[in-house]
Amino acid sequence: MRSAFDFSPLYRSTVGFDRLFDMLDQSAQVESMTNWPPYNIEKLGEDQYVVTMAIAGFSADEIEVVQKESQLVVTGQKKGSDDGKQYLHRGIATRAFKQTFNLADHVKVTGASLENGLLTVDLKREVPEALKPRRIEIKSAGAKSLAQDNQPAQIEHGKAA
Template sequence: MRSAFDFSPLYRSTVGFDRLFDMLDQSAQIEPMTNWPPYNIEKAGEDQYVITMAIAGFSPDEIELTQKESQLLVSGQKKGSEEGKQYLHRGIATRAFRQTFNLADHVRVTGASLENGLLTVDLKREVPEALKPRRIEIATGSGTAQLGRHPQQIEHGKAA
């Protein structure tokens, strides 16, 4: 199903942004199960983030976290049998879930914990030294000789 927006004119005039348009296209689609389980995304510091998901009733061995390149997949599947139980009211959802988070470049999962029905996933952006901005010194006057350039001497208006 395509979204209400047509991105095809932008595909013709841009190069390398197809992933961005795919994400916009996916976010515009209506999916009924995208808001379960509920979650928060928090910025915990300059380069630190925390995803908190409410997954009451799941144990750590029923949850799987997988990071592949720039995607984090969180999925859960109940393993126990609930045969023989009779519910008068069932308000705690135990259905399987699958939630995908698109991560920015150089963001990786540093840890995860499950406490009081909340799954907490810690993330950190770690930009390699080679990609960090660096200050470049600008040479003046005597520095031009170091670059292999020799100032020209001019005699009586003519270049030597």
């Protein structure tokens, strides 16, 4: 389903934002498809996040948590059947679900647990050292650099040069 927004003018004047526009399109999907199971996304610290999903009635072996590239996919499928049970009211949903979360670069799943009907998925942003900001020494043309000179000293006839 296309969203109510037309991004075509932005496609003409931007480069490399395709993924952003795709995410905006996905977020405008029909509400009934994306509102179950209910979930929270919390930021615990500078680089730590938690996704908590209310999945009462599911056991750990009926849930699958997969991180593939920049997506976290949580799926649930009930294994048991309700044959022979007669419900007067059925308020606990047991339908299969698939919930996808788009993750930012370098966000990794560090753990998952199921307790009291709540699935908790721990996430952490781990930026590689090569991509972290680093301080660059500024040298001036007339002044001697404060950096160490690691060149070996040249020795002639037993004397240091």
